[in-house]
Amino acid sequence: MTDRRENLILILPGLLLLCVAFFLPILRMLALSVEGEDGRTLAHFQRFLGDAFYLGVLWRTVRLSLIITFVCAVVGFPMAYIMARSSARVRLWLIVMVILPLMTSVVVRTFGWMVVLSRNGIIPELARDMGLAGRSFTLMQTESAIVIGMVQVLLPFMVLTILSVLSRIDGRLEEAARTMGCTFIQTVRAVVLPLALPGITAGAILVFTLSASSFITPSLLGGSRIQVLAASIYRSVTQTLDWPFAAAQSVILFSGILLVLIPYIRQQSRHRG
């Protein structure tokens, strides 16, 4: 058996499953996107792409996802590094801390945020008491709310992914760097960061895709006045029952995300090359 065959065997179950259980169904669904009353049509795409409103929604989706990813990365890397460097016990508790938010049903969690962010919430109250805002000031149903809420849930994906990579880096490299005059922080920047890149990339990819394709948290925290594409898709499926349009939107979302991802993935492959 050749290496190639072995790898084939390794990847085959996943691949088959992916094709049969994912692509077949999804294609059946996406096929709708070009179906109109009278045969094939691109009307649904035109409707989306020819419409500033929907383009706005798409742009917001991508923009927010990028912001969320960025925040997660910026917060996640130091977090992961601290975890990697702290004692096993501390690390465990930090892990617990990071993953707990995932353990609450999204709606309930959102309620938590509501309590913190909305009109009578802690933060706006503070703002008000400090005279920074008027009575109706609220963070609920704003893009900030979406970012905050999403970061809280997506952080673990970033942190744990990076952590798992960091934990395999050869400590001697950092030592070597120190003997070559790196300050602690320089070491982190010049040695740890590049070596952790695969982790960061992977984490970023996860976070980005997740935030771009999730709709519950955004629609609860952002409200219907700040729509993201996934929410709009959900709406087309269940409320307006316009499945072809939903399919079209999905295709667009898919290609949009892919467009953003490709450079990342390239980068990762280069790192490994």
Added chain:
Amino acid sequence: MVSAVPAAWRVAGWIFVIAIGIFLLGPLVVVIGVSLSESQFIAFPPQGLSLKWYQAVLTDERYLSSAWISLRLALLVTCAATLIGGAAAIAIHRRSLPGSQALATLFLSPLILPTIIFAIGMLMFWSAVFGPLTFLTLAIGHLMICIPYVVRTTTAVLADADPFLEEAARTMGASRLQRLWHVVVPQCLPGLAVSAFFCFNISFDEAVLSLFLRHPGLTTLPVRIYGQLEFSPDPSVAAVSSIMIGITVILLVVIDRILGIHRISAT
């Protein structure tokens, strides 16, 4: 003494951690608070303290059965996904397959498409081809959205593995399987552990697929919670979440005591 970290940075580090802690756990405190509330409706600060909502949940056989279903589902999915995904990740990492990078992206696609589209598609497809829904349908659905996590994290972990180790194993007569088990798996262990956790959590918390791919006997916990919220929202949902929080903590600590996650997380 890699950890020759200047004191200033240590302090900064801890402040940072605490800040993050507050940010992450603040809302959860609210949730727990709500779950202890006397009142009928979700409100904070809680009006009066009581455990009645916990009692309500723990005695409500529908919650329990849903929880049981979710648990079984999550366990099954976790095992399957970690196996299949891990294998795929290893294959992709070795780069002997054409366009392994494209493959990696392919495996990501279930994440990229909104679950609802997949859910509907799956529903149409399944009922068209296999007819009535089963536990398996939902399991497969969850499997598909879990595998991407496994593939991503594991390939990331393998990225900087020492290539010589596997070769050394080969020269020592390790068969392919042995090699996988004794050399490669230990190397991607951290990745597998993490992604296993992801899978469990995703599957246990997933609502959309579960919403569409269910049948009377198959209502997962999240779906149950939505049903509850939609019509008569009361602190019981908060109680459920609080219980899950508690279980997570206890589980992690117990598992750690027994077989030491920290060792896994330390590898």
Added chain:
Amino acid sequence: MAELVLSEIFKAYGATPILEGFSATIRSGQFVSLLGPSGCGKTTVLRIVAGLEAVTGGRVEIDGEDVTRLPPERRDIAMMFQSYALLPHLSAAENVRFPLRMRSIAGREEQRQRVREALDTVRLGPLADRKPSQLSGGQQQRVALARAVVSKPKVLLLDEPLSNLDARLREDMQVELVEIHKTLGLTTLFVTHDQEEALSLSDRVILLNQGKIEQEGAPKAIYSAPQTRFASSFLGAANLLPGTIETAGLVRLEDGQSIALPSTVNARGPVTLMIRQEDVEVIPEGTEGLVAQVRARIYLGARSRHIVSLAGTEVRALGAGDRDFPAGSRVSLRISPDRIQILAATSVEN
């Protein structure tokens, strides 16, 4: 018992060719060492024999069977990596036991037994339970060595197995290696940088340069009768003296002094003389011998090296440790004719 035949091996990394038609036959039970400058392709050869590198051309045979396409685990070989490649998650003992488990050689108990023995031979018995990360460089290297020999394979491939050991330990290990090799009659291919090691241990030496074999043969032959300029200068860094043969048996150096040659020589014209360091004896200035000036003296303990300038070229003389002529002093060099080799002026170029 296994004969190893490499024929016409070609290997290139991308565009850069590494091996260009490397051929060698290692008879069953032979102990062959591979010598060559850093980066000449020694490790690559081992990797090809082990089946870790696909060759661009040529074939590898073990016991007459073509194994060129055979995966490593199906070849009964053991290889010690230059970088050790110890499994980080296994203790020293587990690492050594690994090949036994993989090849499912012997039962649990005997495996333990053999592991213990192997670790004892490399003097690591007490550290059996340490993880590689808790071992010193040399200790790691010894674990790797133990791991290579424990499974008693047909063919043993060692890539600089002793480079990180101190002289005494190294000698012990050499003895052990010879022992193992003798008793088990393993076919051994041995990469080393230590010439004396190569010369003392091996039945045959292969001198590799830029992916080609410069010369091969018995240690003595290859050392005392190098055929190319490279061979001579690589082994024991011999001195090369340009000169001209005018009258039979006499070479005139550039400064006019002349050296006697073995009577057998009857060539004429410009030549290059090859004289080994240890064949140049430094004696107090006097009537006898060639006049030269000491540039530097290097103390080596058991011996000492004088670097003198003779007829404008730098000549190295390796002598007993007590010989001591201070830098700058004028000395005489005694060179016995029968130790002089002649590389015809033409062969100087190659």
Added chain:
Amino acid sequence: MAELVLSEIFKAYGATPILEGFSATIRSGQFVSLLGPSGCGKTTVLRIVAGLEAVTGGRVEIDGEDVTRLPPERRDIAMMFQSYALLPHLSAAENVRFPLRMRSIAGREEQRQRVREALDTVRLGPLADRKPSQLSGGQQQRVALARAVVSKPKVLLLDEPLSNLDARLREDMQVELVEIHKTLGLTTLFVTHDQEEALSLSDRVILLNQGKIEQEGAPKAIYSAPQTRFASSFLGAANLLPGTIETAGLVRLEDGQSIALPSTVNARGPVTLMIRQEDVEVIPEGTEGLVAQVRARIYLGARSRHIVSLAGTEVRALGAGDRDFPAGSRVSLRISPDRIQILAATSVEN
């Protein structure tokens, strides 16, 4: 220019003590090598000097300033790791440039310049753009070496910098090292397994054993006058002969033969004689010298080693390569009295 002082250094990994009161002073610009058996703590010493290991006790001073608690980057040192520790994501050139960038030494252009020079000195100019994974063992080692010297630090720590290089290259590198050391006057602490290397390069040798200093001093002193049994047997593996002094200047061996001693000696009673291999000359059996029998003969190229049995003990004789007495043959040993050292019977025990 920096003086390095280690005083009373204690270091233990968990329960196992590694260094037990290690003290040494390395004067500014000195080239000191650290010799010792594998696992004796050499690397640990370097790591402590570099500030990579916290000491359990004792203090480290550079230029009189206590740096024991100072982080590595604040000490102006450079260390070459035994395992190279090259940054995998950087090319050879980038690796070498790294310390310059980090210490922000010189401007871009000059950095390039210095990197190029450094790589040329280690003969790697052409491979500057390769990633470490694309380099051979020896090439990697040389990159690490270049990286260590490029930043011209006050204190240079080298952990077996040449272990993976062939004899010739190693000699070149040794010369380069001496050059660098001379011109820059770096204080250099050098760990090596190659005794001749240690003896030839260093101003002073520190002989380490089990975390304690066995002996230290000038190469010649340490080699020719070892003070302990360990020292003598570790350096150049000297022969130890038990005997008894009965009449002044004469030692009776166990088989009754006797060896003349330097007239200076006037001890009595049981003693151990320490005789270096190269001081034992093997000559055809005859009237003169001690009678012995050849056990084995090992060809080392430039020299050859005879292992003979004398009075029941194994004696090693290191002589010219052409000396050749077949195993089993009876020979005579000539040992000049003034080369014999006497370890009093008591000191035999320690």
Added chain:
Amino acid sequence: QSITINSFGGAYEEAHRACIIDPFTEATGADVQIVTAYSADAFAQLRAQKEAPQFDVIHFSGGQEIVGAQEGLLAPIDPASLENADDLYDFAKENLAAGEGPAYSIASIGLLYNTETAPQAPTAWKDLVGGVYGDRLVLTDIANGYGMLGFLMINQVSGGSIDNIQPGLDAVAGLLDDGALIVNTSPEIQQEFAQNDAVIAAYASDYAYTLRKAGLPVKFVQGVEGTPASFITVNLVAGRVNEELALKFIDISISKEAQECFANALRYTPTNATVELSEEVAADVAYGPEAVAGLIRFDPITIEANRSAWVDAWNRTIAR
């Protein structure tokens, strides 16, 4: 012997069991499999499972039955096969033949307000747009069935009609400028009332009751301009085997007892003319022929036809 139905979860499902399912089980001995699914989700599932539907009977509250009927997902019902059909008001059984099941109860949309904190008790829909409530007014997104009706009502009182919703949109825009809040789901309404001192919202009578049960001082009033009604229909799914059982279930759903029980439990307006309610209950619902006649029903066909476009327009209007 069993049939599968969907129910709306929580208290609704409990009432559903008590008032319809258990009686049905007693009557027929067949047991009932419940899938807790809201109309929209249930419909999506039904449509996707066209080839192999799992529901026998399916309940809708958002007019999905119309599309369902058009797409042939639902089976026409012969009134003769339902004993209680005759007792139903006519509007509740108009399109049986088309496949739209009978309405078995009506959620009447009116004004929910906080009796303690509201600056003034509303009496008419006009009060909503009057700007009295500013940022303490809660609107419901029209993606939500009740929200749609509420909006159409606002549209109407703002001078619009079902063929022209622009006035409504403008009114909403105005309200939003005053700081009004838009929510998607009922739980959010509750949270706004409980947490963020919202004082008024346009929503269903039954939910007012839910809130009151939850301990909030919320009262439900029908605007003088009329009360839009959302029909909750019980439909027969096409292509299933045990049809008569399903019909039997539907029949029980529209029976007098069931509807009384439902009204008592959840304050839904019955569609069965013979139902008798207590004073207290009657106060919360449209009770009696004339009251029922007063219910406004916006033409569901038109709504369905325009839903997509309206949602679009709505989104643009409210988008920040």
